Amino acid sequence: MxxxxxxxxxxxxxxxxxxxxxxxxxxxxxxxxxxxxxxxxxxxxxxxxxxxxxxxxxxxxxSCNHIEKHTVKALDASKRGIKREFSQISDGEVNLPHQTTLKQYGRNIGQMKLCKRPGKAVTLYTKEEVEKNLPDLVFVRDFLTKELASKLLSALVSKRAAFTHNKFYIAGQKCQSKHYTAIFRDLDASDTEKFIYRDSGKKNVQKFFTEMKLCAYAVEDKVNEVLSKRKPKSSYQIRKGWKANLCVSNLFQQEKQDLDWHSDKLTDIGPLPTIASISLGATRIFRVRKITTARNGGDSTIFNIPLPHNTLLVMLPGTQEKFKHCVPSVDGCLLDLHPVVGKVRYSLTFRMIRNELLSGRPKCPKCGSSMVLKRMFKRSETRGYYFWLCGSQYSGYKCRGFYYGKFDKINVPGEGLYTNRQSEATRWIGNSE
Ligand SMILES: [Zn+2]
Incomplete structure (x- = not known):
């Protein structure tokens, strides 16, 4: 049977x-x-x-092996079934000239509820298309071996209980994310106490399991190879020895589950971070746009990037600062089911917790709470300044405790990473910002 x-x-x-x-x-x-x-x-x-x-x-x-063989076979079959064709995507999608698309994807994206934001949408399918349009992204299909990707997916499925909705506050109202998240870490025990990942509130943090470790090693090698070939954007970013020591895993169990526009929090990973994500399961769309839209002098183009099973997407330094991203719902028109988990999709987003950030960040000068790291972008006069804001707002309070971020001595042990003076503050502005 x-x-x-x-x-x-x-x-x-x-x-x-x-x-x-x-x-x-x-x-x-x-x-x-x-x-x-x-x-x-x-x-x-x-x-x-x-x-x-x-x-x-x-x-x-x-045995589980049986399922894996079955999975691999089905995956091969589904890949053979995808024919590359040239096609124009309708319903508001604007393609780049000479863009190659998968007809199957095109039809499905066309059916998707279109983004309410103004601006054209461009869908990027291949490594070349992604990296040409978004030079701070690295896109690799079939990144892990098929066997490791299957084992990793099975292991995640067996850890379903670790995945819960994120709870957060917006204007004092308690809210809950539609998708599920689990947090995994690979840190020295001494760092554990100081470490509470704020993106998701006080969640139980799980340890890396075997398949996740193997995946993290492969991701580290790739990220360090890429970083070594690029000109660094600043002296305070990680330039070598990037470690995948934190993994935030998102689970989208239903097509309706989505993840709204956001940039990843910088608090524990610092300014100009690298974040690398592996997609497992069904194909979902990763959507990217500039943080500064046409209203404040930017570009409103929305890029859709379909992420099939076992795709690596690296967001290099500057991506969190310049862009927002989201995973839209795909109600009733999922791009590509996975032969074993169907419409379920996991992302594993690897980050590097920086010890300098854990030791050098300030406490709120007003209420003593821990603070969160952000970057100003709305007004061009102050765009690019990093700042620390009282974190109590994330528990429903309204303290506005504030410092500027100061990262020029981030590599000097014991240096505080904050200042009251704008003249000492760290500012980073990307090209064409
Ligand atoms: Zn405060």
Whole structure:
């Protein structure tokens, strides 16, 4: 009995369950139908005994390897099925001249709810298209070996309980993200106490597991290779020895789950950070636009980048400062299902927690809370100044404690990374900002 038949059978037994949920549990149980049934019974109630026996198959348990082989085969098949064609995307999508597109993707993106923001949308499919239009991004398809990508995906599925909604405050109102997040770290134990990742509130931080470590090593090698070939943008960014010691993993279980426009927080990773993400599972769109839109003198173009299973996307220094990104919902028109997890998509975003940031950041001068690092961009007179803002606003309070950021001596141990004076503050402005 193959996976598809088992899932169909499970669906008959648990009609209230979703196919992707069943697959998730089945993979988490290493393919054991008995265990899967037991787990599902806890959630959906007991089924009649011997339901599986009437199919004259006595031993239905099979190993995780079986699923992986199945996955790899299905992936190959799905790749063969994708034909590269030239096509014009309709419904408000504007293509670059001579742009190669996947017809299948084009149709689906065309059906997507269009961004409400004004400005043209451009879809970038290939490494060449992405890196030509967005030079601070690095795009690599099939980054990990197929085996590692499959194992990593299975491991993430089995850690479903670690993924929860993010809670945050907007104007004093408690809000909850639509997608799920889990945080993994690979830090010295001595740093643990100081470290609370603020992007997601006080979440339980998990340790890197074997497959994640292997993935982090591959990502580190790639990022350091890229950084070594580029001219640094500042003296205070990481230029070599970049470490993937923090992984924020996002889970999009349903097409409706999205992630709104944002830049990643700089507080623990510092100014001009590098963030590298691996996509696993279904293909979702990664959307990028300049932080300064046409209204304040920038460019409003929105770039859509489809990220298929096992794609690496590196956001090099300057990307968080100059751009915002989001993962839009793809309700009813998912680009490409994954043969094992269906419409489920994980991103693993690797960052480097910098010890200098943990030790040199200020406490709020007004209330003593920890502070968050940001960069001014709205007005051209002050654009580019880094500043620290009281973090209590993220718990619903309204303290406006403030310092400028000061990073010229970030590599000197014991130096504070803040100042009251604008004349001493660190300012970074990108090209064409
Ligand atoms: Zn404060």
């Amino acid at each position: 193959d996976t598809e038949n088992i899932i169909d059978r499970l669906l008959e037994l648990f009609p209230a369950a979703e196919k992707s949920e069943l697959l998730e549990v089945l993979v988490a149980c290493d393919g054991s139908v008995d265990q899967t049934t037991k787990l599902l019974e806890e959630q959906f109630g007991k089924v009649q005994q011997a339901s599986f026996e009437d199919n004259s198959q006595k031993s239905l348990s099979f």
